[in-house]
Structures are given as structure tokens and as C-alpha cells.
Amino acid sequence: MTHTRYDRRVDGLRVVGGDIVVHSDAKGAVQRTTWGRGRAVALSDKTPKVSAAAAQATARATATGLAGTPTVSSELVIHNGDAGPRLAHEVVVKGIRTDQTPTALHVAVDAKTGAVLESWDTVTPGTGNGIHVGNVTVGTSGSAPSFQMVDALGHRTTDLKGATTGAGTVLTDADDVWGNGTMSDRASVGVDAQFGAQKTYDYFLTTFGRKGIWDTGKGAPSRVHYGNAYDNAFWDGTQMTYGDGAGNANPLTSLDVSGHEMTHGVTENTAGLAYRAESGGLNEATSDIFGTMVEFYAASPVDAGDYLIGEELGSAPFRYMDKPSKDGRSPDCYSSKVGRLNVHYSSGPLNHWFYLASEGSGAKSVGGVSYNSPTCTSKAVVGAGRDVAAKVWYSTLTNELTSRSGYADAREGAIRQAKAIYGKGSAQCSSIAAAFDGIAVPAGTQTCSN
Structure with missing residues (x-):
């Protein structure tokens, strides 16, 4: 298969959240198309009632906690978000927050009503206190x-x-x-x-x-x-x-x-998962997943690989992939409320999925670290290994997801990619699907046998 990503424009207006993936077979015939937020994005009326200046003022008021004077720019777009396609001003407010973190806050302001449709930041911060990696070789x-x-x-x-x-x-x-x-x-x-x-x-x-x-x-x-x-x-x-x-x-x-x-x-530079709602949680979990895989890959004697995020930085890890709720903030299980959380916590269910798909449920020791991962259904999950889980998730990220994808899309895409890589009815696909069951993401159309 060839998976080709497209952005869309309508009469010259960029469609935010309009990205699609076209999936073609070896002969170039289109087999299916993954539409992000929906196929229909055209608007009959593309004349704004709210000026760009007014939209910029609204966005400035939204961007609180900044030090100094930010720079502001805007573009008239079709915003294809939760409320469907809307004519909007996408305003970008760039500056430095009072905690010294840069910000590039995107605020979608309805060009008809002046209401804020949504906002997201394209500067993606992490958390924690770093340590030295010891005596290593670096390229110079x-x-x-x-x-x-x-x-x-x-x-x-x-x-x-x-x-x-x-x-x-x-x-x-x-x-x-x-x-x-x-x-x-x-x-x-x-x-x-x-x-x-x-x-x-x-x-x-x-x-x-x-x-x-x-x-x-x-x-x-x-x-x-x-x-x-x-x-x-x-x-x-x-x-x-x-x-x-x-x-x-x-x-x-x-x-x-x-x-x-x-x-x-x-x-x-792949799915472009927006740093908000469920897509933001998937974005954060993706970084945790591959940050974990890099740690295992590097095989550092002073920082061995594990399923704990930031465990070497203080008295307790920042996040626990086997049981995310141990941090006191992240949910273990998916629900429709997940998208309302800060993206560092809405990442919890996908982190949990990765651990279950890698190692399975229950108590065990991996590399000398003890874990005890429950499932949200009390049904045991058999893991397929972290290399399998990482390969399936990377393929899902690059071939299936779009900027506004959520947990349901993640499940559908991962099962589809597990079949493409390992075959229908494979043990690997069964583990991938069972792990999504284990975090309570509802079943969709994809199964390991269809």
C-alpha cells in the first residue's frame, strides 16, 4: 500500500482539520480514504462579519500569562473542528510565557460570530528534571x-x-x-x-x-x-x-x-495530531511511547529502559505506563471525558494500551522493575512484545491518523495496521485489539479477522 497525505483548500481558503490520507494499492488504485473531521467542508458564504483585527483582539485576550508584548498574525480559513466547518480567523499569538516557555498559540475565532471555536499551542513542552547520561560517545x-x-x-x-x-x-x-x-x-x-x-x-x-x-x-x-x-x-x-x-x-x-x-x-511531520482534546492526548502518549523505546534502544548503563516516565529524575516517576492513575491525575481507562483533560493526562489510556500490548496485564518484573497492570474490563491481556507494539503504533501514526484523530481512530487504525503487518488472525493483531479492549476503547468496524 501507498499512503498519501493531503491538505485541502476551498476557493483558496486553507481547511484546518481538513487533512486526509488516500490509501492506494500496488497498482495505484485507490482502496479507501481516511477523512479527518469529515468529507464535506465547503461553505456557501465565505464573507466574514468579524474583522481580522477584532479576531486578533479576541485571541490576545485568550493568550493569558504572557511576559511582554506578543506578535499576532491571522489568516481567514475554513475551520473543520468539533462544530463542523466554520469560516474562521486562525490567529497565531507568539510570545514568551511568564514561566519562560515560548508559545505559538493558535486561536480559531468564528468569522461570523466572533466566538472562540478552539485553541491549541504548537510549542509542546515536556516536564521533569534531566540527568546526565554518563560516559558516552557523541558525534562531533x-x-x-x-x-x-x-x-x-x-x-x-x-x-x-x-x-x-x-x-x-x-x-x-x-x-x-x-x-x-x-x-x-x-x-x-x-x-x-x-x-x-x-x-x-x-x-x-x-x-x-x-x-x-x-x-x-x-x-x-x-x-x-x-x-x-x-x-x-x-x-x-x-x-x-x-x-x-x-x-x-x-x-x-x-x-x-x-x-x-x-x-x-x-x-x-506525520499525523500532525493537534495538541488539544483527544488528539493531544494521542500526541503526548506517542512521545512517551517512543521516548520509552529510545531508552530501551540506547541500553544505557546509567538509565536502563523501563515503562516509567522520568523515573530517574526524582523520588517518583512522572508517569506510569502500566497503571497511569498512579500519578494521581491520569486515567487508566478511556471515556468520553478524556478529551477534557490536560493532554499530559489524557495520554494515560494510550500509554496503558502500549504497556498492555507490549507486556500484557497482571503482575510481573521486566528488567528488574516490578509492574502490575490491570485492565478496565478485568479480562487478561497477553502482550505481543514492545517491538511489535511500537511497530504497529508507528505505522498507525504515519499511515492512518490525521490531525484531529481520537481514540476511536487509534483503535481502528492500529488493528488495520496490525493486520497489514502481521496478517489476519495473527497473535500480534489479537494482542493489539485486546489491549484496546483493556483500556475500554469501544470496538469499531475493524477486527483481526475481517
């Missing part, structure tokens, strides 16, 4: 006395020196021996970031044949030492950025954080 370039932390693919790590804007200064070293494993040498954090970016690239290439975030063979830039005591990390559409954490002593450059943030870039 140049020669003595000025080696650069830039590898042959273009992965580069720069030092922002506390700034919150700009590209930063490429890290250099006289003898190509970088850092000393402590914060006293600024290059130590750079080693973490460069190593994380390179390992994430290697994982996607060796596992799926994907050549980096953009699938072009181009490496991704990383910026370290962002802001002052900035306790976060983020992907902003072009690069990964890491703060030094509380007291500028706990950099957010651990392997799972690096893999998580870089995967946001992969998601942006």
Missing part, C-alpha cells in the same frame, strides 16, 4: 583546537547562556573530550542533548527506516542552558530546547525527555 566535527558539537547529519547543540531567544552558540572543545559530568562544565549538558538526539535518530532509522524528524536525513538542532532555572524542555517546530531546572542544577536532558521531545517533531 572539526579538528583541534576547535571541535564543534555538530555531527555529519547536522545534529548540533548550542549554548543559549541563559537567553530565551536566538540560536545560541555552538559548543566547542579543544580536544574532543566534552564535559566533566557536572554542571561546572557547560558542555556536560550538551553531551546529554547531543547523545539523546543522535540515539533518537538512530532508533527511528534502524527500526522504521525513518531518516530523522523530517525523514530527509537531516539532523535536528538542540539548545541547552535555556533561561534561568527553567524547569522544562520543549519542541517548538524546529528544535529541541532544554532548561537547567531548579537552581540551574538539574538539566532536563535525560534520555526519555530527549526521545519524547524529538518524537513531537516526528508526530508534527
Whole structure:
């Protein structure tokens, strides 16, 4: 099969949420089409009653908690969201939040009524306090006395020196021996970031044949030492950025954080899952899933792979894939209310699905870590292995999902891809489907036998 993604325009107006995937067989004949929010998006009246200036004012009021004056731009679009196609101004408010996190907030303002239809941010932050990855090998370039932390693919790590804007200064070293494993040498954090970016690239290439975030063979830039005591990390559409954490002593450059943030870039350049509602939960869980897989792939002696997110960063993990509710906020099971949660918590059911599809339900030890994963139906699930689950989910992400996909779409797409990869009636497909049963996503049209 060939899976081709399209964006749509109607009379020159971009359709937000109008992306589709056309699935063709080996002879080029179209077999089916995955329509995001719906096929019909044309509008009979495309004359706005609300001006762009008024829409921008509404969006500015929506973007609270910003430091300084943001930049604002807008475009007249057809917004194909929860309420169906609407003529709208898509306003983008760019600035810096008071916690130092950049924002690129998209606000869809109804061009007829002035109501806010929805909003989402394209800067996708993570959470936690990073650690050093220990004594590792990283790709660099140049020669003595000025080696650069830039590898042959273009992965580069720069030092922002506390700034919150700009590209930063490429890290250099006289003898190509970088850092000393402590914060006293600024290059130590750079080693973490460069190593994380390179390992994430290697994982996607060796596992799926994907050549980096953009699938072009181009490496991704990383910026370290962002802001002052900035306790976060983020992907902003072009690069990964890491703060030094509380007291500028706990950099957010651990392997799972690096893999998580870089995967946001992969998601942006495949399904484009909008960072809101159920699609935002799928987006966050996708980063957790492949951040976890990068951790297993890297096989670091100081940060072994596991199904715990941020377990090396404090007294307790941030998220638990075997039982997400252990964090006190994430649900184990899917319900129609999931999309109302913050995307870091609505990710819970898909994280749970990945663990069940990988390892199965019940109590067990994996790599010396104890887990006990229940199901939402009390029916046992037999896992197919994490490599199988990751392969099915990557194929679902790249071939099935669109920007507004939710949990029902995830189930349908994953079962379809499991059949395509492993065959109808396969044990692998049965595990994938059973894991969706295990998180209470209602059955759709796809089964492992049809």
C-alpha cells in the first residue's frame, strides 16, 4: 500500500482539520480514504462579519500569562473542528510565557460570530528534571583546537547562556573530550542533548527506516542552558530546547525527555495530531511511547529502559505506563471525558494500551522493575512484545491518523495496521485489539479477522 497525505483548500481558503490520507494499492488504485473531521467542508458564504483585527483582539485576550508584548498574525480559513466547518480567523499569538516557555498559540475565532471555536499551542513542552547520561560517545566535527558539537547529519547543540531567544552558540572543545559530568562544565549538558538526539535518530532509522524528524536525513538542532532555572524542555517546530531546572542544577536532558521531545517533531511531520482534546492526548502518549523505546534502544548503563516516565529524575516517576492513575491525575481507562483533560493526562489510556500490548496485564518484573497492570474490563491481556507494539503504533501514526484523530481512530487504525503487518488472525493483531479492549476503547468496524 501507498499512503498519501493531503491538505485541502476551498476557493483558496486553507481547511484546518481538513487533512486526509488516500490509501492506494500496488497498482495505484485507490482502496479507501481516511477523512479527518469529515468529507464535506465547503461553505456557501465565505464573507466574514468579524474583522481580522477584532479576531486578533479576541485571541490576545485568550493568550493569558504572557511576559511582554506578543506578535499576532491571522489568516481567514475554513475551520473543520468539533462544530463542523466554520469560516474562521486562525490567529497565531507568539510570545514568551511568564514561566519562560515560548508559545505559538493558535486561536480559531468564528468569522461570523466572533466566538472562540478552539485553541491549541504548537510549542509542546515536556516536564521533569534531566540527568546526565554518563560516559558516552557523541558525534562531533572539526579538528583541534576547535571541535564543534555538530555531527555529519547536522545534529548540533548550542549554548543559549541563559537567553530565551536566538540560536545560541555552538559548543566547542579543544580536544574532543566534552564535559566533566557536572554542571561546572557547560558542555556536560550538551553531551546529554547531543547523545539523546543522535540515539533518537538512530532508533527511528534502524527500526522504521525513518531518516530523522523530517525523514530527509537531516539532523535536528538542540539548545541547552535555556533561561534561568527553567524547569522544562520543549519542541517548538524546529528544535529541541532544554532548561537547567531548579537552581540551574538539574538539566532536563535525560534520555526519555530527549526521545519524547524529538518524537513531537516526528508526530508534527506525520499525523500532525493537534495538541488539544483527544488528539493531544494521542500526541503526548506517542512521545512517551517512543521516548520509552529510545531508552530501551540506547541500553544505557546509567538509565536502563523501563515503562516509567522520568523515573530517574526524582523520588517518583512522572508517569506510569502500566497503571497511569498512579500519578494521581491520569486515567487508566478511556471515556468520553478524556478529551477534557490536560493532554499530559489524557495520554494515560494510550500509554496503558502500549504497556498492555507490549507486556500484557497482571503482575510481573521486566528488567528488574516490578509492574502490575490491570485492565478496565478485568479480562487478561497477553502482550505481543514492545517491538511489535511500537511497530504497529508507528505505522498507525504515519499511515492512518490525521490531525484531529481520537481514540476511536487509534483503535481502528492500529488493528488495520496490525493486520497489514502481521496478517489476519495473527497473535500480534489479537494482542493489539485486546489491549484496546483493556483500556475500554469501544470496538469499531475493524477486527483481526475481517
